[in-house]
Amino acid sequence: MRFVTFGEMLLRLSPVEHRRFLQADSFEAVYGGGEANTAVSLAQFGCDTKFVTKLPDHEIGQAAINTLRQYGVDTSEILRGGDRIGIYYLEKGAAQRPSKVIYDRAGSSIAASKAEEFDWERLLSGTDWFHITGITPALSAECAKASLEAVKTAKKLGVTVSCDINFRRKLWDKETAGKVMAGILSYTDVYIGGRDQAEELFGIPTNASDDSDYEAYKAVAEKLKERFGFKKVAITLRTTLSSDENKWAALLYDGTNHCFSREYRSLIVDRVGGGDSFAAGLIYALGEGMDTQAAVDFAAAASCLKLSVEGDCNIISADEVKALAFGSGSAQVQR
Template identity: 55%
Template sequence: MSKVVCFGEIMLRLAPAGYLRFEQAQSFDAVYGGGEANVAVSLANFGVDALFVTKVPDNPVGQAAINEMRRYGVDTAYMVRGGERIGIYFLEKGASQRPSKVVYDRKYSSVSQAQSRDFDWKKICAGADWFHFTGITPALGDHVAEAVLDACKAAKKAGLTVSCDLNFRKNLWTSEKAGEVMTRFMPYVDVCIANEEDAEKVFGIKAGSTDITGGKLSHDGYKDVARQLSDRFGFKAVAITLRSSISASDNNWAAMLYKGGEYYFSRNYAVHIVDRVGGGDSFGGGLIYALRAGLSNQEALEFAVAASCLKHSIEGDHNHVTVNEVKTLMAGDGSGRVQR
């Protein structure tokens, strides 16, 4: 069976218990996560052979990160050991009108010091049919960006489908730098995934008649964004998640897919949030699974949105749901009734 390759950083997430603020915390709960790692775990949970590529320190913490991925059935054969440390992020979960906060501590992390020679991309891509990365990884440094570019070239040469979640992070780089670097990867990308802000922050393409702070999203505006992205870069598909934030605790969640010249919109879910970190990654994992499984364009979109809807109810970065659970929600059973 062919596999999906994901390349990025796995991080240690430290968070106060429940909804405590940083200054209230006497201890921190520790889990692992990261954009591409979350996608790999989602795919493994769906029964896909997923391979995660990264660099972690050659110490017990790095080994714990490797063990985390193995725990969920992800292939860790190309999690390279070396470098100084694992990246950390601190998460303060928001509630009601108080937003969540993230503080990064990832300078000099092993992945940020990785170079192309750390990875044998020809060997890594052998037996795979899909390669996935996000805009977070090249933002970690110029050497990492070169590694991502080499990976994209190797993936296309080997005939893999390439997907990219733009995932703009203002704490990692500027819009100008992001646009300059990400433009280099786009000729190799088949499926582009973005949210309400990514296209604007990275490529200057803004959805008209939209106010994400006020919770106003325009379908026509996002149709235009998807079309412009596709026209500029030749993508085979563009998926855009549509999050309308009522508060930190309650969101409306949906998405759009532009493929084959047609626009598809999912149903909308009113989500009461347990943990929203990894929501976009769970959408990406769901979309990759569904497209590889041969679902129709509408069904693939609905599967991805339902999978990510469920993720918002799960603590931690990873999406611990099965294909059957996602299909149950797709079929309309969102009652949350106890299953016995």
């Protein structure tokens, strides 16, 4: 199968060793971004994966592209131009101190791009699966237009579309996000979202008594499918115990079966990209023809393993995910 993702590639700058921004005298640089992270994960699973974006035609833009190439992502359709790459600063939390993100991405090459720069008929020709998130349409009105045109074209060409809501309050308000994303979701086959995003953006109440109230999430999945006509609805169930430890599980609903993954309790090396790796795991599993239970088990295991990997991207193979999802799950040294 051939996969295409579309979004912004960012430069991430982080103080070293859990230092706060105010303590930092140096920053660690890595590259990533929602759809780029998903593309890298799919490439690690052995998939033919292309990433579409626009990056400045200078050395920093090239360094971002080189990161994708390093991990096997097809970068042949990345546009070059514009003035800058988007930046985000990440202060890693510890214990009860939360992580913090400061964006410096206004006017980035993709945010300043025009929708007509992306020829979706050509870009999606011969593609089996297209993936996008709610981050890309939040960047600008033109990015929202390009995102909608992409999913419309994908639907016309018979390409499966997945969308991870990924609502970012620092990029747009929930009223605008709900309106724009509703349009994109009307062309989406596989919905991916966090536990509360359906209520935030679409007014579908969760009504969960606590984190273990799985019946409430079943109802949310059913209402989402009823409203938008999705083939599959995935809801991630992340519980933050501290900045160092999360509980992670997920639900996948196929219109008949509500399947929950096992719940993982994970110590965190790097939290960023956990949702992107879940999306990649789900896309891969469904593309491989796994049934609903196996698909959500694979996706949840992929995201659990990502929490152990530094940087935005999940440098984990499909076999490693399968060993956790369907094997013993032992973390013993492999000799």
